[in-house]
Amino acid sequence: MKGFFQLISSSRFYRLFSRFSPLPEEVLPVPDCLGRVPSGDKLTAEERLPPFSRSTMDGFAVRARDTFGCSESEPALLEIIGEINMGSAGTKFTLKTGQAVHIWTGGELPHKGDAVVMVEYSHLMDRQTVEIFRPVAPGENIIRAGEDFEKNSTILPEKRMLRPQDLGVLAGLGTTRLNVHRRPRVGIISTGDELIAPDQPLAPGKIRDINSTTLAALVTEAGGIPKCYGIIEDNLDKMLAVCEEALTKNDMLLLSGGSSVGRRDFTLQVLEGLKGSELLAHGVAIRPGKPTLLASKGNKAIFGLPGHVASAMVVFYLFVRPLMRLFSGLAPDHGLQNIQVRCGEQIPSVIGREEYVRISLARKPAAELPVATPVYGKSGLLHPLIAADGLLVIGRDVEGLDAGARAEVLLFP
Amino acid sequence: MKGFFQLISSSRFYRLFSRFSPLPEEVLPVPDCLGRVPSGDKLTAEERLPPFSRSTMDGFAVRARDTFGCSESEPALLEIIGEINMGSAGTKFTLKTGQAVHIWTGGELPHKGDAVVMVEYSHLMDRQTVEIFRPVAPGENIIRAGEDFEKNSTILPEKRMLRPQDLGVLAGLGTTRLNVHRRPRVGIISTGDELIAPDQPLAPGKIRDINSTTLAALVTEAGGIPKCYGIIEDNLDKMLAVCEEALTKNDMLLLSGGSSVGRRDFTLQVLEGLKGSELLAHGVAIRPGKPTLLASKGNKAIFGLPGHVASAMVVFYLFVRPLMRLFSGLAPDHGLQNIQVRCGEQIPSVIGREEYVRISLARKPAAELPVATPVYGKSGLLHPLIAADGLLVIGRDVEGLDAGARAEVLLFP
Structure with missing residues (x-):
């Protein structure tokens, strides 16, 4: 089996998540x-809520029927029996026919008050008397107790x-x-004798570990708690020991390393070598992201990610993030904003694999949809990642998209 | 001036931000x-980056010219002079004409090697000899040193x-x-004798403080550090003392309370009473959000927000968040995703004020644009906030939007 994958579709990959459950709960302020x-x-x-009937205006609490038929030329005359200060009990007043109470926005209505006349439609004759110029209906300018909840x-x-x-x-x-639900804890392990930590001096043939930093930030962005275990050497026993230890403290492990076939086989050996683990997926029919591995151990998930950070990011957004969301108690989708775009140029693809093309977006004021232009770059370059705004999706049975065609883009958060 | 506002447009409000500067820097991992x-x-x-020329494939590092003209029927025969292990120096090898080195994805190219033949297009004759079936061009399947950066x-x-x-x-x-840049620290102060903290027992005429919790979470969501000062009683001296103290520890203050005219006047007195403060804005021609106040004290900003949480949220997204972004070193925009929609029904508005209508979004598979439907509710209700996905923008000079019209929506993060 070395070097070959049994590709499954992305939808079948998602169905594997049905074996995982949301994480236990905790109590928080x-x-x-x-x-x-x-x-x-x-x-x-x-x-x-509100706990009592409240005014939504500054004005006078009234019995609505006392205002029926009033107008500018024939105002209703009401007796002011008091003022309801903010935060004091309005129900210490009970309105009799022909009476009103001065009230402020948010104030509690008096007993028998069923509407509020805005101050703009009133005129104070003296301290005891107010003219009302506009009738109010029962319930007008108030929120009754429990009306919200x-x-x-x-x-x-x-x-x-x-x-x-x-x-x-x-x-x-x-x-x-x-x-x-508890936030998912995600252990991040890089493998590869060619990797050195970002703070180490360069040496011939060595390259700095990019994936640990990127994946940790992606986990944080998705609401998880990342824990980086550094770069583990290419030694199966050492690697298994680190993974077993990390599995006791995390809900998910992300293994990533180089993209060579040997490295993929090594990751596969690790996933199969973990005690009590079950290999669930060994390759997905997406591009990039084909060499994705998934194993479970109880309710814990172990991902083998593609070696290149650009591919690892795609797999993170498509699969890791949805599983993190499931662990967090959400529906297992990617949670990315999904928008319609037009293709700025022809975008070729191949039948048989879903393709996720990095694109940058531009908006033209007159156009309904933003224009997505692929940010191409040789395989392995990081530059395009900096420029990209999201991933344009090309379906499995599509040979490519014409310039001007409508397409779907998953926006980076 | 009591109770009246000198409304300015939202664009003029934004121009006031030119007097504020990004916060000082700090050094972080x-x-x-x-x-x-x-x-x-x-x-x-x-x-x-990369620090050396690397292979992007598993295969053989070659001098491209040695493969020119080769094919399935006439393969090039190359001598294998070694294998470059991951993380070791590839440049310990120097390719002479007719030679190749076994290399893995990510491996350092040997001296004089200028391309990599994928393993799929090779056949090992014996340990020293490989057949190459396809020519490669110089630079093929490699990333040269510094090609990325x-x-x-x-x-x-x-x-x-x-x-x-x-x-x-x-x-x-x-x-x-x-x-x-340092993250903005934002002090949050609620005022109003009618307010009680969420954990206190209810009493007649009292209502729980909603704004502190909502604003603190909005600040966190926008990348700031909130600090709640609780509910301060309606006492100018007390309030000024709390604000002066909070200003020493924060970059911005958000004052919010009831919506009564008296409360607005009180907030205005506070803003004018702060030592060395300058009142910059006293009302904005938007709806909701008209009674928004802004003052500065040096590079610190003090906002008086509308009392109702729904209005306070609109003002937060339109003005507070942009100023937080300016403080953080970004362009002072709201940073919300802005999408095109179709109106699901006719939406009335008034000339002379920009309007921000809470809407919920629905997508129809065939339609290019999602459909936005207003989530109406009596002024003062919170229910619509739970259901809303974002704010639909109606321009200042527009009387309303017809059903089916195209419009712009600011999505809640």
């Missing part, structure tokens, strides 16, 4: 939950990555701690 | 620089927020520490 995913049942409101109502859709506004709403509902 | 912006001159390569060449465009691949390239070039 709500302000620390940005980007996390609540675990367990759907979140429901512990209290109602009733007690026990659902707050958020399931499998939601929490956004700032979600945390704000939870805070507003008095929820201060949340059960969320 | 490269792996910690994700999302940071290099300070100072443009970054140049300290060494060349020459020494002293520019690595990254200026004002670049560093991405994972950028950090990888820096690591590959032996750059281990970077000067980057």
